Each structure stands twice: as C-alpha cells, then as structure tokens.
Amino acid sequence: MYQPGILERRTHSVRPWMIVFITTAIVLTLAIIIGLLVYFLEYDQTTHYYQASLQIPSIDYNPDFSVEHSRTRTDLKQKINNEINKIFQRSSLNHHYIRSHVVNFRPNNHGLKADILLKFKFTSKNAGTMKRQADKIVHENMKSDESFLKIDTSLPYLREVNGAQAEHFLNSCCGLGMDYPLMERIAQGQVAEPAAWPWQASLQVDGTHFCGASLISEAWLLTAAHCFDTHKNPKLWMASFGTTLRSPLIRRKVQSIIVHENYAAHKHEDDIAVVELSTPVLFSENVHRVCLPDATFNVLPRSKVFVTGWGALKASGPFPNTLRQVEVEVLHNDVCNQVNVYGGAVSSGMICAGFLSGERDACEGDSGGPLVIARDRNVWYLIGIVSWGIGCGKENKPGLYTRVTHYRDWIKSKTNI
Numbered sequence: 001m002y003q004p005g006i007l008e009r010r011t012h013s014v015r016p017w018m019i020v021f022i023t024t025a026i027v028l029t030l031a032i033i034i035g036l037l038v039y040f041l042e043y044d045q046t047t048h049y050y051q052a053s054l055q056i057p058s059i060d061y062n063p064d065f066s067v068e069h070s071r072t073r074t075d076l077k078q079k080i081n082n083e084i085n086k087i088f089q090r091s092s093l094n095h096h097y098i099r100s101h102v103v104n105f106r107p108n109n110h111g112l113k114a115d116i117l118l119k120f121k122f123t124s125k126n127a128g129t130m131k132r133q134a135d136k137i138v139h140e141n142m143k144s145d146e147s148f149l150k151i152d153t154s155l156p157y158l159r160e161v162n163g164a165q166a167e168h169f170l171n172s173c174c175g176l177g178m179d180y181p182l183m184e185r186i187a188q189g190q191v192a193e194p195a196a197w198p199w200q201a202s203l204q205v206d207g208t209h210f211c212g213a214s215l216i217s218e219a220w221l222l223t224a225a226h227c228f229d230t231h232k233n234p235k236l237w238m239a240s241f242g243t244t245l246r247s248p249l250i251r252r253k254v255q256s257i258i259v260h261e262n263y264a265a266h267k268h269e270d271d272i273a274v275v276e277l278s279t280p281v282l283f284s285e286n287v288h289r290v291c292l293p294d295a296t297f298n299v300l301p302r303s304k305v306f307v308t309g310w311g312a313l314k315a316s317g318p319f320p321n322t323l324r325q326v327e328v329e330v331l332h333n334d335v336c337n338q339v340n341v342y343g344g345a346v347s348s349g350m351i352c353a354g355f356l357s358g359e360r361d362a363c364e365g366d367s368g369g370p371l372v373i374a375r376d377r378n379v380w381y382l383i384g385i386v387s388w389g390i391g392c393g394k395e396n397k398p399g400l401y402t403r404v405t406h407y408r409d410w411i412k413s414k415t416n417i
Helices: 016-043 071-089 124-143 163-170 404-415
Strands: 045-056 097-108 111-123 159-161 200-205 208-215 220-223 237-241 250-259 273-277 304-309 324-331 350-354 370-375 379-388 399-403
Touching: 045 097, 045 124, 045 163, 071 097, 071 111, 071 124, 097 163, 111 124, 111 163, 159 163, 200 220, 208 379, 220 379, 220 404, 237 273, 273 404, 304 379, 350 379, 379 404, 399 404
Parallel strands: none
Antiparallel strands: 045 111, 045 159, 097 111, 200 208, 200 237, 208 220, 220 273, 237 250, 250 273, 304 324, 304 370, 324 350, 350 399, 370 379, 379 399
C-alpha cells in the first residue's frame, strides 16, 4: 500500500532589502502627505486686514485722545486692544487672529468713536468665510453688556484694507524703533540693526551720500541747512531709506528744500532745513517717522542720547555702507563754552553732546542726521540735528547739534507738523 505523499509547503520568503524599500516608500509617502497638509494649513496662509469702527458710549471725547503718546490716549488704546484680544482669543478664530491696532479716536454724539485695524492670517480661499465669522464674532460680543465697546451702526461691517495701507496704519505712531539698549563702549559706534532707526534717511546727489536726515511725516524730512551750501537745486537730490546706502529699501525724489531764512554758510547759527519728498512714503516696520518734541520738551545734562548715520569712522575716513549708531551724553552748554572747549561759540539754539575725553562722536557725513532720546515706553524723540564740531571724537571737542525745540515753531510754520 502506498503511503500518501507528504506535501511540502512552499513559502515565498520576502527578502530584507524589499522590506527596507517598502518601508522607506511608505515613510516618504506619509512625509509628502504631511508636508502638503502643513504647507496648505500653515505656509499657504496670507495676512488679511480689516478695519472697523466702534463706539464707546461710556467715555466722552477728551482732546488728549488726539495727542500722540499722551497717557490718556495710550491707556485707552491698551484697554481697547485688550478687549479685542480677549474676544478673538476665546473664539473659533483664535489661531487666525494676530492683533488689533487703534488707528484713531473721534468725537461722537453717543460718546467716543474708535477706528481699529484687525490683523488675521488664513488661506486666501477661505477669506470670505473667515471675514463672515469675524463679523459675527464682533457683533455677538459687542451686543453683550460685558463689553464696553459697541458696533458703530453707521459702519456696521468689517471692511478689507490693502496690505501696504494697513502696514502704514500699523506703523503710523511716531518714535517706535530700537528698544533702549545697554550702554556699550565702542569708540566708533556699532552697526545698527534693521528697523532700529526707521526714520533715518540718506540725502544723496548722483547716488553719493552727502548728509543724513530724519523722517518727521510721510512727506517731510528734517536736516541741516549746511547740507545745501553747494547743491541748492532740489532736482539734484534723492532721499533713500533703510540701513544700507547700496540696496536701499526705498528711494524718493526731492520736491523742495526750505533752508532757515537766517542761516548763513559762514556761521553755525540756524543750521536747520526741511525737505519735502516728491512722493510720500508708506510707513512700514522699517520706514516710519520719529517724534518731534514740543517746544517745552526738556533734556537734562548727562542724559544718554543716540546719534546715527553713515558718516566716516574717523576724520577723512571712508563712509560705511551700513548705518551705524553711537551713544553719547548731553553736556551743559556752559561746559562746552569753556575757553578750552568751544570758547563761547555754543548758543542756546544748539545742544552739545559727546565726551570731553573724546571717545564717541558724530563725524563727516553724519551732518543733518538725528540725535534722539528715549522717553516712556521706548518712544524716541528727535532733539538734535548733527551740525558741526572740530574733528571727530577729539578731546575737549564734543559734537554740536541744532536744538530742535528751539526751532519747533519754525518747523511747524513750514510743514504744519
């Protein structure tokens, strides 16, 4: 009798290299899918801005609300921003909401009106849905008695704002630049960070830097009169902005130059001029205005101040391409009028700043540039214009600056600022 045959089980073994190949393919596929999801959910998002008008019936209009950086205005802006932040941070748009910004305050029959700007980030294809959600969130919360803010019924809906114009509004406050740093003892100053001094401008002829200047509005610069001793025709001049002379952020032609009527090239008095740009600039994080002080703004001796510019690092030296900054100290005019210093040449229309020991100072090419001081909350005020001095950083020869407060009325008469 035949024994039944024993069937041999034939299995096909998978080779190790095939396992590695299949695993790698799966991992790569998953990585691509996850990458695409991350891109479309995160990196494909764009910034969107909306303007809204709100009523604050519990607060009456106060003229201080129109005074830039006044305590009354600043505190109310903060209160409004805190309320808007709270509303959106606890909403379905929490991960898309970026910030709010109070643009303006206006009087109203029902109290006070505030124009605000809202900043969001989401994919463009969802813009319509997101705007409707934001509208709904604002209306629902401002109907509630919990909020002191109410919708302005004359302008009840969010209105989309162009990105460049929105950034202009966001950076419309004056004097917002570098956080006040610790003092560093660097004889020739240090390279300025981007956006540290966004009001700094370079005045140029045929692409060559001649002087510094300070942006005091969308269309006006403040600088030194002596910058125009040689070239007086506005058509010869160009203003550039940004921290580098070569590859500037933006450039503008000059429309007009107004030099102080009493300035004379052989004197140092009244060394001040205003320059009107042919086309206003749009403010951004990197380009916006410095604050102008009131005529009563007081700067005490020994105050720490900064001077910035593209001037030479030493007498007769080359101009650097990148903006530099240096911290100096305000000196009493009586000190600078000593016989061994400037012997009585420093007038009440000038500020003396630097060190009797020499060290740090402005130099050739810094003329017309800003001397600024930080006040509350790191808001920078223009107190001086680089004017003159003997040498650069020489002992007993600190820098002399046109005192802006002394000419505050003159500036207003020419620019209405």
